[in-house]
Amino acid sequence: xxxxxxxxxxxxxxxxxxxxxxxxxxxxATPYLFWYVQSPGQGLQLLLKYFSGDTLVQGIKxxxxxxxxxxxxxxxxxxxxxxxxxxEYFCAVDQGGNTGxxxxxxxxxxxxxx
Amino acid sequence: xxxxxxxPRHLVRRRGQExxxxxxxxxxxxxxxxxxxxxxxxxxxxxxxxKENIIDESGMPKERFSAEFPKEGPSILRIQQVVRGDSAAxxxxxxxxxxxxxxxxxxxxxLTVL
Numbered sequence: 162x163x164x165x166x167x168x169x170x171x172x173x174x175x176x177x178x179x180x181x182x183x184x185x186x187x188x189x190a191t192p193y194l195f196w197y198v199q200s201p202g203q204g205l206q207l208l209l210k211y212f213s214g215d216t217l218v219q220g221i222k223x224x225x226x227x228x229x230x231x232x233x234x235x236x237x238x239x240x241x242x243x244x245x246x247x248x249e250y251f252c253a254v255d256q257g258g259n260t261g262x263x264x265x266x267x268x269x270x271x272x273x274x275x
Numbered sequence: 276x277x278x279x280x281x282x283p284r285h286l287v288r289r290r291g292q293e294x295x296x297x298x299x300x301x302x303x304x305x306x307x308x309x310x311x312x313x314x315x316x317x318x319x320x321x322x323x324x325x326k327e328n329i330i331d332e333s334g335m336p337k338e339r340f341s342a343e344f345p346k347e348g349p350s351i352l353r354i355q356q357v358v359r360g361d362s363a364a365x366x367x368x369x370x371x372x373x374x375x376x377x378x379x380x381x382x383x384x385x386l387t388v389l
Binding site: 165193195197202203204205206207210212251253255256260261262263264265266267268 | 279306308310315316317318319320323331334366370373374375376378379380381382383385
């Protein structure tokens, strides 16, 4: 069965520092992969997505993610974190190509120190 | 174009009561997906509907939960005889065609069962 693992439940970084959030997936074929951000009490906003092609994907708010098939990973990165980036981040994979049914990881809560 | 709308945003029910959660998809979207987010967890797929049809309800609890998406009006997720374990955030997403690549999430309804 497909699954998504986000190994880090909480991460704290200083403002201006670089960020990497880890995501590992289990899926047989080429997956459809997503990163979402959820601010407290809010819904989910799509940061970026990967379907095929270039394995380095650019998203909104200065985020990027790299698909590595050999490592079954899709890690999210940002070179310089802003205080407003503090939120919960979810990695997700479509259950079967592009079915519309997403499987989410447990989420990583990002705290930003001034 | 208004986004996906959900109401109410917050709902409080006592054990044994019924909860009705509404989701109005984006204009032109005829596919609706419901997800549940339990405290400290990621989102879990519940059900996928098109207008007047349930396409996939593999994530719905077997009892007390039902969903509909009538020809006119919003999609409704109904929970009968609520229990404390139903306390969660319920999100819906909509898309114009089947698939995750065009899916947009609503702000969610936070259900609290006393």
